[in-house]
Amino acid sequence: MGLPEKLVSLRKHRWARLALLPLNISIPAGVQGGKDLRLVHYGMGSVVYPEVTLGERVRIYQNVTVGRKDAHVSREDSPFEWLHVGDDVVLFPGCVVLGGAGVTRIGNGTIVGANSVLMNSTGENEIWAGNPARLVGHRRDL
DSSP states (O other): OOHHHHHHHTTTSHHHHHHHGGGTOBOOTTSEEOTTOEEGGGGTTOEEOSSEEEOTTOEEOTTOEEEETTTTSOGGGOOEEEEEEOTTOEEOTTOEEEEOSEEEEEOTTOEEOTTOEEOSOOOTTEEEEETTEEEEEEGGGO
């Protein structure tokens, strides 16, 4: 586990949140995270919305955004409930994962390609790419 991952695991402490600022990483204390989160290339510029659950062994590359697609609406007026990122998910550089109404689930083993914009739930072991993201394959096909 590298320094950024250690700081994220300690983010309930103010000093740890301050130490993440130079890396431009925003993962609030409200984010529920599984074991072995990896911020590849330090996850620089990555933002995770507070009402997100990250599964185990999730990989987040640089400049990734995980949140809700109606951020322009007040939290009270939003139909967004929660976004769950499953185990073994890989979020490649620059991708954006946005939850809509209700609960959005990114299935275990899913890969979201670089610079993709994913705005819906996925199944398990799927590969999504593009803007808007579309299903382009399955991990077992690799």
